[in-house]
Amino acid sequence: MSHALLEPITLRGTTFRNRVWIPPMCQYVVDAEDGVPTPWHLMHIGSFARGGAGAVIVEATGVVPEGRISPRDLGLWNDTQRDAFAPIVSFAQSLGAKVGIQLAHAGRKASTHPEWGTDGTGSLTEAEGGWQTVAPSALAFEGLDAPVALDEAGIADLVSAFADSARRAVEAGFDFVEIHGAHGYLVHEFLSPLSNERTDAYGGDLAGRSRFLFEIVDAVRAEIPQDMPLLVRLSATDWNDAGVTVPETAELAALLADRGVDLIDVSTGGNVLADIPVGPGYQVPAAAEVRASSGVPVSAVGMIDEPKQAEQIVATGQADVAMIGREALRDPNFALRAARELRVDIDYVPRPYHRAYK
Template sequence: MCMYSSQDGFATDWHLVHLGSRAVGGAALVLTEATAVVPEGRISPHDLGIWKEEHIDGLKRITKFITAQGSVPGIQLAHAGRKASHHRPWDGGAAILPKEENGWQTVAPSAIPFSDDNPVPHALSLQEIENVIDAFEAAARRSLEAGFKVIELHAAHGYLLHEFYSPLSNQRTDKYGGSFENRIRLLLEVTERVRKVWPGELPLIVRISATDWTEGGWTGEDSVALAKELKNRGVDLIDCSTGGNVPRASIPVGPGYQVPYAEQVKQQAGIPTAAVGMITEARQAEEIVASGQADMVLLARELLRDPYFPMHAALELGAEHQWAPQYERAKPRQ
């Protein structure tokens, strides 16, 4: 199960997940999302970051609190690429131009803007790509020092790592472009460098967009092939989202619409997966896991609507869970 919220001035998305793996012993995982590995990797000027040593002490306060509540702290490392330098959604979400207040130059595999009303990103040089890889490795090291126990690499939703592996946004002709092997190279190199400093006994998750929902783009079959490579590099679970790399994609949104991709990757790549996307009911989530379509369900917006969803779901499904002491008096009795 997953709890997602955002806080003004501390733009962090929180996931509360029951991760049924031996690595975290079935404890709840609290995951901060979209934590930028470099300043220019922020989606907005308000995003959380972990690009310098000074960030560690503040994050330690968070991980210590999470741990004290009997949960496991995790962090999502991200670089927004050409989708960086935007206003927050509740402030309109428009791009902030480099010369505007709080704006900066965005980067990407190729000088292709996300949409007509977005600025043209700077195409990364080989040395700049190496700098990005270094930044992810350094962020992973800082994450460990800050007390996090799980890392998720954000390679979905049209952010930098997704931009590289999708042919719709990558038109490079060097070793990072063209063939499938070249386009996935950056994500594999980032994964290898992160795993180099991230202990083998601690989980490493990768979030991907399993399809671009656009002709000529990334496909489910591509995701299976990528997942096999990630598995060989020490990734423990693939978080299967979709889309986000191009505007106006034709997406058949509906209850559980992304679950088939989690099932496809799980079955064909032989790696545990998480399902996401319009999963709003306890029995719906239970069926996804019980039927073997995925190993985990992550809930996001449903927990904005109902922050107590895990408690309500436990009651509905007849599961026992620990209540916070101050809530015990409200616990339903037989």
């Protein structure tokens, strides 16, 4: 019986025990608003490692304080945050998972109320602890306050901030790094003509709109070991004919691979409000097209809820990795469940759980 989902995969010098990976999922639990990970994060990340995942990616983590979606987000702009991440990473690794971190800047979608825990919605006021947001152009996301367009000096500062956070990620012991270029956050805002109206070197055609991301990739690649995998998450389509398209994303994926990116984490949407046809595996076709057109390894994400569904995606070559998000929140042991359902013998069931897997 096929068991592609449970086969190892190697990127650069890192071998992952299987293709069941946990994508970054915001938790909004940093009540101290200092970006420092908490015991919740130890439990959250550790539970997926214990449950057999091949990799766990820490949620969107701000490279500067103003890059957070909300004040309750994680950060990696100082050494205190780095030092708090280290034992969490080490613990998850001791359970057999590889651990990555998604470095992010929320751009015009920053300075908002967290998704839960407060009564407010939308942008924070200054009295609520909000801050001025930035973007490639002074175009607001619907329902949020208008950002200020970044100048070239501001862009350079943020490229350096991504590099500094990548260095701290290495020092904290992470196995790999992912750059967040999706879901309408800052990098995606540069990539999409719907949010980037610049007329300088950071706007216009695909090469111009990609320049910010290329500079981040080059800066991050220079800070991490040569054998450490580097991922980029992209929204393959804006679900809008005037925005990012899947063929353009495939072209971008090939260009990123030439710059040292090892896998494209393919998602969609988030930059503008759109009518998205959500359903089981609804983003898998985009991942499959990016993979087929670019030749670059990809992951697929979005309502992949069943082991046989995930197995089919990987076994048929639509993606190299299945990102299991909300279903993993419901069942952190998804990978162990997949091994049972697919009748695959694995050697990483935790010993205290052996009695349940005989």
